[in-house]
Amino acid sequence: MPLHVTLPDGSPLELADGATALDAAQAIGPRLAKAAVAAQVSHDGAERAVGGHATNGHPADGGAAAARLVDLNAPLHDGDRVAIVTPASAEGLDVVRHSASHVLAQAVLRLWPGTKYAIGPTIENGFYYDFLFAEPISDADFPRIEEEMAEIVAEDQQVTRSELPREEALDLFGAAQQPFKVELIRDLVAAAEAEGAAVPIISMYTQGEFVDLCRGPHVPSTGKIGRGTFKLTSLAGAYWRGDERNQMLTRIYGTAWATKEELQQYLERLEEARRRDHRRIGRDLDLFSFHEEGPGFPFWHAKGMRLWNAVVDFWRAEHVKAGYEEVKTPIILRRELWEMSGHWDNYKENMYFTEIDGHPFAVKPMNCPGGLLIYKSRRRSYRDLPLKLAELGLVHRHEMSGVLHGLFRVRSFTQDDAHIYCTPEQLRDEVRGVIRFMLHIYGAFGFTDPLVELSTRPEKSIGSTEMWALAESTLHEALKEEGIDYKLNPGDGAFYGPKIDFHIKDSMGRTWQCGTIQVDFAMPERLDITYTGADNEEHRPVMIHRALLGSIERFVGILIEHYAGALPTWIAPVQAQVLPVSDRHALYARDVRDELRMAGFRVELDDRSESLGRRIRDGQLQKVPYLLVVGDREAEGLAVAVRSRTEGEKGALTVPEFVHLLRDEVAERR
Numbered sequence: 327m328p329l330h331v332t333l334p335d336g337s338p339l340e341l342a343d344g345a346t347a348l349d350a351a352q353a354i355g356p357r358l359a360k361a362a363v364a365a366q367v368s369h370d371g372a373e374r375a376v377g378g379h380a381t382n383g384h385p386a387d388g389g390a391a392a393a394r395l396v397d398l399n400a401p402l403h404d405g406d407r408v409a410i411v412t413p414a415s416a417e418g419l420d421v422v423r424h425s426a427s428h429v430l431a432q433a434v435l436r437l438w439p440g441t442k443y444a445i446g447p448t449i450e451n452g453f454y455y456d457f458l459f460a461e462p463i464s465d466a467d468f469p470r471i472e473e474e475m476a477e478i479v480a481e482d483q484q485v486t487r488s489e490l491p492r493e494e495a496l497d498l499f500g501a502a503q504q505p506f507k508v509e510l511i512r513d514l515v516a517a518a519e520a521e522g523a524a525v526p527i528i529s530m531y532t533q534g535e536f537v538d539l540c541r542g543p544h545v546p547s548t549g550k551i552g553r554g555t556f557k558l559t560s561l562a563g564a565y566w567r568g569d570e571r572n573q574m575l576t577r578i579y580g581t582a583w584a585t586k587e588e589l590q591q592y593l594e595r596l597e598e599a600r601r602r603d604h605r606r607i608g609r610d611l612d613l614f615s616f617h618e619e620g621p622g623f624p625f626w627h628a629k630g631m632r633l634w635n636a637v638v639d640f641w642r643a644e645h646v647k648a649g650y651e652e653v654k655t656p657i658i659l660r661r662e663l664w665e666m667s668g669h670w671d672n673y674k675e676n677m678y679f680t681e682i683d684g685h686p687f688a689v690k691p692m693n694c695p696g697g698l699l700i701y702k703s704r705r706r707s708y709r710d711l712p713l714k715l716a717e718l719g720l721v722h723r724h725e726m727s728g729v730l731h732g733l734f735r736v737r738s739f740t741q742d743d744a745h746i747y748c749t750p751e752q753l754r755d756e757v758r759g760v761i762r763f764m765l766h767i768y769g770a771f772g773f774t775d776p777l778v779e780l781s782t783r784p785e786k787s788i789g790s791t792e793m794w795a796l797a798e799s800t801l802h803e804a805l806k807e808e809g810i811d812y813k814l815n816p817g818d819g820a821f822y823g824p825k826i827d828f829h830i831k832d833s834m835g836r837t838w839q840c841g842t843i844q845v846d847f848a849m850p851e852r853l854d855i856t857y858t859g860a861d862n863e864e865h866r867p868v869m870i871h872r873a874l875l876g877s878i879e880r881f882v883g884i885l886i887e888h889y890a891g892a893l894p895t896w897i898a899p900v901q902a903q904v905l906p907v908s909d910r911h912a913l914y915a916r917d918v919r920d921e922l923r924m925a926g927f928r929v930e931l932d933d934r935s936e937s938l939g940r941r942i943r944d945g946q947l948q949k950v951p952y953l954l955v956v957g958d959r960e961a962e963g964l965a966v967a968v969r970s971r972t973e974g975e976k977g978a979l980t981v982p983e984f985v986h987l988l989r990d991e992v993a994e995r996r
């Protein structure tokens with residue numbers, strides 16, 4: 327009896343009884359069959375039992391119409407919907423990457439027989455496999471492993487699925503002395519028993535001499551992983567099951583792509599990201615460091631502080647122009663305040679605590695509650711509104727040690743916060759003003775066209791339905807009126823209100839969420855803040871929380887990577903470096919440096935006894951925008967020979983001429 331399946335475009339396909347997904351691909355076309363790596367199969371619920379075992383022989387997957395990714399040689403059933411999957415799709419590429427991890431394990435076992443293999447999942451852009459080697463290996467072994475992997479791909483071994491009862495599976499891996507696999511099977515069985523479910527069938531995938539415990543699906547044969555489309559990228563220690571009480575294993579990372587070209591492009595992106603890594607540049611340019619004594623807490627060095635201050639000086643000046651006042655609130659505040667603000671109930675896992683005179687206090691994870699106390703410290707009239715109070719607030723938030731990453735993920739950072747208190751009538755205009763301000767600030771740092779997202783009420787939230795509806799519609803309108811395209815993120819708002827997030831795009835095409843605008847009707851209610859209206863009655867103001875750069879620490883990290891350390895002159899930690907040709911010119915060089923410092927620039931002197939060529943090279947490596955060489959001629963003419971980072975030799979300029987040039991460049995933030 328033939329079986330009938332439906333293709334993604336809705337067209338029917340008739341196949342012989344017992345046909346597989348590969349047969350379906352072949353029926354559609356030989357090119358598709360050749361490219362195919364797996365299939366996506368779903369079944370309309372009516373004809374199938376849900377839960378337990380399906381009537382027609384293949385296991386039910388709960389949701390009747392949910393598509394399952396299956397092997398190409400999986401049998402099809404009458405009424406299935408079938409989509410053939412190739413590496414051109416994300417699902418197909420994932421199957422290829424996962425299959426590449428099996429090939430990696432097979433290669434490792436060929437080269438180091440007796441190695442214990444643990445798990446090998448896919449990750450973003452690739453895969454890894456964890457091993458317990460008898461002798462440590464290093465990335466110097468990668469070429470050998472890659473060669474063996476290429477050999478396995480060339481052998482084009484069939485990859486076959488088999489399903490075994492648990493005893494047989496345990497025997498198989500027990501005999502092979504693979505303790506991690508034995509433990510995984512025992513856990514599978516125990517988990518099923520704990521739920522009172524039937525003990526699962528243990529599925530295995532075999533290719534040549536190599537067997538792995540796996541759910542699949544996999545490519546039908548190892549040759550489907552294209553020659554030259556994969557590469558091993560790095561090696562790291564990883565605890566078995568991520569638990570530091572367990573054995574430390576060796577994790578080998580790899581990447582795999584649909585084509586050689588895609589692999590090449592990825593490797594170039596990876597190399598570029600390494601070159602721009604702010605942690606490396608931060609060390610090379612002596613900007614900041616991290617220490618065991620304060621994990622996740624950045625230490626800013628002198629040059630790093632110059633960069634920091636340049637960013638903050640600009641930020642302050644622009645805030646004054648935009649009508650903000652700056653305030654500062656304490657880092658440690660009493661427990662009751664956090665209970666009132668809702669942080670105690672909604673944010674406790676991320677907070678640090680301490681005690682003063684036997685009373686519980688918390689280290690602030692946000693600046694808002696403290697800011698509200700300033701608002702409350704005196705009577706406010708409608709004439710004071712909108713009141714815009716900005717704060718560069720140092721906040722602490724607990725992050726797991728495993729996720730800490732340079733300046734990008736830290737445990738203490740400076741939020742460029744502001745709270746705007748206004749009447750409900752002023753709200754929309756204020757939100758629009760913040761949007762325009764945000765775009766202006768990003769533009770100054772070289773970031774244009776940020777991606778914008780609007781997030782609405784989450785499950786865990788405070789405040790009434792009416793408040794949320796009004797706040798959400800106000801944000802929608804403000805964005806529309808500013809002509810900004812945005813993406814909607816339902817349920818992703820803060821617990822106290824909806825928000826607009828801004829993601830800037832860096833020179834590598836990566837996006838970074840920095841700015842946020844959050845409307846909050848709840849906090850003014852909770853902390854009971856009011857203003858006196860024109861009617862002489864007390865009214866409740868609305869509060870806008872907003873940050874532009876987000877965390878100054880993280881933003882500086884983004885700037886460093888965006889510019890690969892070659893920061894624009896207006897924020898560069900060293901704007902110019904004076905290089906005397908010889909000792910004879912040291913005195914004049916010092917005068918030049920002092921004069922430029924007096925003019926307000928960040929200038930250094932390099933009078934080390936190294937050769938001039940060497941000092942010029944070092945200055946270039948330090949990405950200094952201007953190197954100023956001074957010798958006899960310059961000393962006589964009260965001049966400097968200017969070498970620009972972007973334009974090369976600019977010839978001799980008198981010191982006042984150079985001051986003029988630098989002043990213009992800084993003023994225009996070029």
Ligand SMILES: [Zn+2]
Pocket residue numbers: 424425428531538539540541542544
């Ligand atoms: Zn697998």
Ligand SMILES: [Zn+2]
Pocket residue numbers: 692693694743744745871872
């Ligand atoms: Zn706030």
